[in-house]
Amino acid sequence: MSLWEYANPVRFLNLSARVLPVFWGLAVACLIVGLIWGFFFTPDDFRQGSTVKIIYLHVPSAMMAINAWVMMLVASLIWLVRRHHVSALAAKAAAPVGVVMTLIALFTGAIWGQPMWGTWWAWDPRLTSFLILFLFYLGYIALWEAIEDPDTAADLTSVLCLVGSVFAVLSRYAVNFWNQGLHQGASLSLDKEENVADVFYIPLLVCIAGFVLLFIALVLYRTGTEIRLRRTRALQAREGRA
Amino acid sequence: MPDLGKYADAVLSAYGVSSLLLLLLVIFTLRKGRAARQALEDVEKRSKTNG
Amino acid sequence: MVLEVRDLSVERGGIPVLTGLSFDLAAGQALILRGPNGAGKTTLLRTLAGLQPALCGEISGTQETIAYSGHSDGLKAMLTVAENLTFWAEVFGQKGIDRAMKAYALEPLAERLAGTLSAGQKRRLGLARLLVTARPIWMLDEPTVSLDTQAVAQFAQAAQAHLMSGGAALIATHIDLGLEAQVLDVAPYRARLDAKAGASDEAFL
Amino acid sequence: MVLEVRDLSVERGGIPVLTGLSFDLAAGQALILRGPNGAGKTTLLRTLAGLQPALCGEISGTQETIAYSGHSDGLKAMLTVAENLTFWAEVFGQKGIDRAMKAYALEPLAERLAGTLSAGQKRRLGLARLLVTARPIWMLDEPTVSLDTQAVAQFAQAAQAHLMSGGAALIATHIDLGLEAQVLDVAPYRARLDAKAGASDEAFL
Amino acid sequence: MKALLIRDLKLAFRAGGGFGLGLAFFLIVTVLVPFGVGPQSELLARIASGILWLGALLACLLSLDRLLALDWEDGTLDLLATSPLPLEAALSTKALAHWLTTGLPLVLASPVLGILLNLPGAGYFWLVISLLLGTPALSVIGIFGAALTVGVKRGGLLLSLLVLPLYVPTLIFGAEAARRGAAELDPTTPLLMLAGITAGTIAVMPFASAAALRVNLR
């Protein structure tokens, strides 16, 4: 059986009904374990003091904010090429989750920045391109909301997602060129010397897993909601036509 | 409760706001989901009774 | 046959509106679409004109042959009558608007801005546009709205001339045009509510 | 007499269009305005409705008594049919839209967004609005454009009921409404080009 | 009037209705400024309160053209003008709806955007106060401009051109109050002027707007 068959809405609903409890459970478990571990049972960093605990929120949410857009990009491509409705609806369902992730990352980053850099916000390349990503999210959601016909909306938002991705990458380079950075480098890459120490590293991984699972659970659930709304709409439309 | 030192405000508000945002997201998601389920059931019931 | 339609289904807002429609249109023939409000005449015409995709079925003969005229006329309020017509003539690669101006008695209005015309005068200008497209198949959606009897006669005459010269026309209307033509009532083709015709909503039923 | 017009001149774009028009409208009476395209029917109706000033002449009886309906229907695409009607009912201080919905068979469409209606359905909604204004004099500009025969009959019935209950109506149209009414042809009142009627251009003639 | 207010709010919140777009534009202008003038935070801090006021003004300005134009195009204004509601009341109601859906959100969002521009700590309070006092004037003046230009096809930019000079006093006093607040000087005088302008425009403008609209309708 090919993977595409799950793109049938009914099949998708059935499947997601079965796996959703698992994802919800795992997500909540990982988040609770990871965050409690991080908050209560990790030492303070010698330079950053207790603020290092923010890493358990900031890094996973920032990662998910970016990954959510990538997921939307893939889903949009699938919709454009294969025209599976579930795919378009999944992209629609993921966008608000992505926005909240972005907000969390922005907020925790800003709070972290105040003690670390002495400012809430700096026009650093990573921060700036992240902010632009936030704008793309807003535009994407606004476009979905503004268009009445669902298929038209799916097509147009997909095109926007594609073009937006290209420009997001372009902006990243532009911003890099425009200003030199202040923000942390890649601290998770395993081959680097200055990796985050293990005491911080393992609970961080648990938190990341928690955010990923939460994202999956939310997107599956929200996709189901979108499917139901779309079905309601279809039935109502037919009622009205009668 | 671990001793957060002088950064207590920062750390606590970061955790507070983040969990609030996540919670709101989950609550709104579930509420919208439930409403959608309800609306769909209503419509399906109607379409069955009406023919 | 200049236009052949086989087993066509059209949709509007994700819902099939008409299904199983088949008809032919020969050169020199006019076909009048009738049906109550909301039956799907506008949707059918837009589909045939290529403005929206068909759900299923075959349409042949619509490649670069269609002059479409919908509820709105595509007029620019700030261009004069003559400028409006000239623009469309050039877009369709034609020269000369005199014949069209004459057919609808627009000469006295030639230098008026289109925005200052009355409802019926605007409509006449919209219809005159068809004459500068040199396209063989006219697809008209309620062409005689707001026209007085004299203008309706001008339209009938222009349509007759178009048919005589080998053109064809498909016209949706509720009123009598004074044109001898076959009538196609679309009401019987109305899609049933549960019709599976590939509408975009169908996956959700 | 609910409406009295004496020696009225109306202008459009600074030029007098109709001059020396006098007529009365009694309760229970309908008057149909006829005239070729561009004669000035729309201009006359807008003047009587108080949307533009008259050049000269007297109009009496139009204070808060007029329900006007022009070429466009004042519908909001993003409100449902019921919401659109309710809004107008409240603006005119009325309650209840059921009668209006019923008169034009709009109940099945009540929850549809007005933007997704067909041309004729929109028009029906626009006409239903008249029934929630509770105003005695209707001024309608080509009310039956795009309507099918059934809807035209609904309109005739609603208008008849309005007249029976002591209302009056002034209707500009090119087609037959199936309504017994006096006819006023405006063509004879057309302003001559050099008519001095107080148009804003006159000072420059 | 209540019916009109509710309808306008409903329309704003419906898809394509424009709620939140003013906000988004405000956000975007604020974000773009550093791209234009460069990212030096000390420079940004100096221009922050001015730019925020300017951004709020522009966001307001851009939403003006949907204020009346949509109602004009679909004939609603013709019908409203023949309805029992006086045009002055209708326009005041529409201005109120505009402020609720555009001005108020801008006021609430301004502190957050202040962070992006490095607004000095003392500035936040006075920025919000000055915007709160000033934005109603922007809506009322805006509706006057909209009434003036409603007959012009796609008058958006013409509208901006007409309204901007009228906005200048509000901007001067508003930005001055915010700037003084940020520099820890006393902002009372400009704030009083601002309040005076707002009160004056609210009292007078609806009549001017209704007069302009009546001319345009004929």
Place this chain on the structure above:
Amino acid sequence: MKALLIRDLKLAFRAGGGFGLGLAFFLIVTVLVPFGVGPQSELLARIASGILWLGALLACLLSLDRLLALDWEDGTLDLLATSPLPLEAALSTKALAHWLTTGLPLVLASPVLGILLNLPGAGYFWLVISLLLGTPALSVIGIFGAALTVGVKRGGLLLSLLVLPLYVPTLIFGAEAARRGAAELDPTTPLLMLAGITAGTIAVMPFASAAALRVNLR
């Protein structure tokens, strides 16, 4: 195509057509900035080139919604889509017309407005060059946004929201080049990047725009 270009230019120059309004908006934004940030000339000189770029961008942005919306409303787009002209060509032509009536005047006016903002002498040349290279990209990206939102009633602000993030790279390189020019540094690198962006968007965007428009027409 020539007919379309001529018609668009004609319409722009007719009353209410919008020619010069972009320019006026540009002027007004530039004039308002001193009211917002205060009149210190040294401060203004530092932000001048950035503000001018920003003003040009906003002026461009505001004229976008008349780019397609008018043709949509009166049915011209439906008719164009059934005409022999490919939609890609039609949209490119419209973008060209937009640039000629909006972008080019902005470029020509920018030195004059530079004086108002105390732009340093070395900056004028590079400001004009960078605008000349950058504004075509703004028009082409803009028409993409317009094609996306053309079905949305009065999509003006939504259009801004969608287009602005797309404008960011152009703005960064353009303003950077102008700033470097004004500071007597070497502006070649950003100018090259700017030229690259413009060339790339001109090559690709018409296809994306036509695709979006086709979706909207159906």
